[in-house]
Amino acid sequence: MSELTGLTLKAALEGLAAKRFSSEEITTAHLAAIDASSALNAYVVGTPEKALEMARASDARRASGQAGPLDGAPLGIKDLFCTEGVESTAGSMILRGFKPAYESTVTSQLWRDGAVMLGKLNMDEFAMGSSNETSAWGPVVNPWRQQGRNADLTPGGSSGGSAAAVAAELCLAATATDTGGSIRQPAAFTGTVGIKPTYGRCSRWGIVAFASSLDQAGPMARSVEDTAILLRSMAGHDPKDSTSIDAEVPDFASFCGRSVKGLRVGIPREYRVDGMPAEIDALWEQGIAWLKDAGCEIVDVTLPHTKYALPAYYIIAPAEASSNLARYDGMRYGLRVEGDNLTDTYEKSRAQGFGAEVKRRILIGTYVLSAGYYDAYYLKALKVRRRIADNFDQAWQTCDALLTPTAPSAAFALGDKSDDPLAMYLNDIFTVTVNLAGLPGMSVPAGLDAQGLPLGLQLIGRNLDEGTLFSLGSALEKAADFRARPAKWW
Amino acid sequence: MAIDAATVRKVAKLARIAEPESRIEPLANELNGIISWIEQLNEVDTDGVEPMTTSVAMGLPMRDDVVTDGGDPAKVLGNAPRAEKSFFVVPKVVE
Numbered sequence: 001m002s003e004l005t006g007l008t009l010k011a012a013l014e015g016l017a018a019k020r021f022s023s024e025e026i027t028t029a030h031l032a033a034i035d036a037s038s039a040l041n042a043y044v045v046g047t048p049e050k051a052l053e054m055a056r057a058s059d060a061r062r063a064s065g066q067a068g069p070l071d072g073a074p075l076g077i078k079d080l081f082c083t084e085g086v087e088s089t090a091g092s093m094i095l096r097g098f099k100p101a102y103e104s105t106v107t108s109q110l111w112r113d114g115a116v117m118l119g120k121l122n123m124d125e126f127a128m129g130s131s132n133e134t135s136a137w138g139p140v141v142n143p144w145r146q147q148g149r150n151a152d153l154t155p156g157g158s159s160g161g162s163a164a165a166v167a168a169e170l171c172l173a174a175t176a177t178d179t180g181g182s183i184r185q186p187a188a189f190t191g192t193v194g195i196k197p198t199y200g201r202c203s204r205w206g207i208v209a210f211a212s213s214l215d216q217a218g219p220m221a222r223s224v225e226d227t228a229i230l231l232r233s234m235a236g237h238d239p240k241d242s243t244s245i246d247a248e249v250p251d252f253a254s255f256c257g258r259s260v261k262g263l264r265v266g267i268p269r270e271y272r273v274d275g276m277p278a279e280i281d282a283l284w285e286q287g288i289a290w291l292k293d294a295g296c297e298i299v300d301v302t303l304p305h306t307k308y309a310l311p312a313y314y315i316i317a318p319a320e321a322s323s324n325l326a327r328y329d330g331m332r333y334g335l336r337v338e339g340d341n342l343t344d345t346y347e348k349s350r351a352q353g354f355g356a357e358v359k360r361r362i363l364i365g366t367y368v369l370s371a372g373y374y375d376a377y378y379l380k381a382l383k384v385r386r387r388i389a390d391n392f393d394q395a396w397q398t399c400d401a402l403l404t405p406t407a408p409s410a411a412f413a414l415g416d417k418s419d420d421p422l423a424m425y426l427n428d429i430f431t432v433t434v435n436l437a438g439l440p441g442m443s444v445p446a447g448l449d450a451q452g453l454p455l456g457l458q459l460i461g462r463n464l465d466e467g468t469l470f471s472l473g474s475a476l477e478k479a480a481d482f483r484a485r486p487a488k489w490w
Numbered sequence: 491m492a493i494d495a496a497t498v499r500k501v502a503k504l505a506r507i508a509e510p511e512s513r514i515e516p517l518a519n520e521l522n523g524i525i526s527w528i529e530q531l532n533e534v535d536t537d538g539v540e541p542m543t544t545s546v547a548m549g550l551p552m553r554d555d556v557v558t559d560g561g562d563p564a565k566v567l568g569n570a571p572r573a574e575k576s577f578f579v580v581p582k583v584v585e
Contacts, residue, residue, distance in 0.1 A: 350507045
């Protein structure tokens with residue numbers, strides 16, 4: 001790890017602006033770090049030539065005084081984002097070799113603002129997973145290890161490649177997506193910061209769809225302010241996404257470091273779940289104390305339908321996925337396995353192209369949408385979803401944001417939960433409510449457990465109120481003074 | 491058991507996924523485990539509750555009905571498993 005790869009995005013942009021180093025230099029340093037990181041399996045596609053070309057173009061822009069807000073900053077891109085002419089597989093065999101003819105809105109905005117693409121980051125297949133083990137290209141390995149042990153840990157999922165690459169300094173920051181916790185849980189597992197903004201903040205156009213009413217893109221980085229800088233470029237109204245919100249994109253970074261005095265922070269009692277490690281409970285208490293010290297008013301709130309969020313999610317998300325993934329039929333793009341007739345070709349292509357977890361979710365989704373079960377399952381889940389959203393609306397009567405743990409455990413070993421879908425699903429118990437309600441949620445690294453693994457705290461905000469999360473997040477960051485980095489073993 | 495082997499076969503057929511016979515029973519068990527966990531939703535009183543399909547409180551935006559893209563068959567066919575001239579080649583649909 002060179003000095004250049006260890007910089008925050010903010011410091012790197014300042015260094016580039018002051019011409020202390022060039023984009024070509026900082027990009028080359030990252031490419032070297034990526035070359036030496038194959039044990040982590042974070043990148044599935046490297047684009048070194050494109051990166052250097054973009055870096056040189058950035059240096060030329062800067063020399064002529066036309067630098068954009070992210071100019072010259074090398075970033076990693078989750079493989080769920082379609083990138084023009086660069087293989088985009090969403091972690092699935094069924095999209096092997098797929099080279100989009102277009103660029104996703106979010107990534108095109110990053111390039112508009114001058115960023116450099118280092119490559120595509122590994123992920124759970126179609127973003128369905130919490131450990132990165134469902135990727136067709138093998139799991140990402142967490143750069144963090146338990147003290148004195150060599151067992152490979154999960155970086156979390158589905159944005160495990162993004163999380164590992166940010167933690168291991170293989171990019172300054174990365175794009176990610178979050179349908180049920182896929183930004184926040186990996187951030188917590190890798191000691192990084194991640195924010196899922198309000199649903200509709202970032203365009204979904206050109207992002208491979210999983211569950212369209214829940215999917216939302218967001219940034220991951222090594223500081224709260226870095227995620228604020230990146231989110232500003234990612235967000236914005238897009239007529240090509242009919243659920244994109246036409247709201248002003250504030251200068252999110254300006255909220256970092258602002259006083260949080262007088263803000264009312266709610267503590268939802270239902271997030272104290274049975275079997276939660278004492279360390280996570282203690283960290284939560286510590287987070288409450290930090291925010292109190294910073295001048296926040298702490299209030300108890302109740303979100304009575306919290307325990308029903310996960311089962312509702314496991315109807316809604318698979319239902320939407322079974323519909324979205326119907327497009328993979330082997331006709332226009334993706335894997336085709338020739339059969340005896342058209343139906344046989346569909347069935348064989350999908351059987352070979354999809355992995356076990358994706359098939360499982362498609363089958364659940366198809367079942368809950370099928371005749372006779374639609375009302376009992378799908379409609380019921382949509383009504384419970386409304387109840388969950390109403391609970392948050394109630395909470396906002398007495399508080400401005402919520403503080404909770406991000407995940408019910410620290411990073412676990414690869415293979416630990418891969419045979420038990422339900423145990424895996426429970427990883428998202430604290431994060432999934434936010435997706436159902438469409439609210440912004442952020443994970444901030446707040447401490448280490450007894451084994452030396454990072455733990456995160458989650459902040460949840462009102463609709464379109466990411467600003468308050470950036471203020472509270474930077475207050476937590478300052479109080480926690482989390483500086484631990486994984487010791488390099490890869 | 492809510493989901494038996496016949497249901498798995500039917501759902502797999504609807505989803506157009508060829509599942510080998512050896513996978514049918516294990517899948518029935520897995521899906522039953524998940525569905526019976528989901529059944530706890532029945533504890534929630536949802537009488538008179540409006541289903542929530544989206545968190546974005548806005549109508550579907552409209553735009554002028556004009557062509558905004560197109561005219562590039564090479565790009566459209568760029569990822570086709572099989573293509574000829576300006577067409578996707580697909581298995582025979584009509585006898």
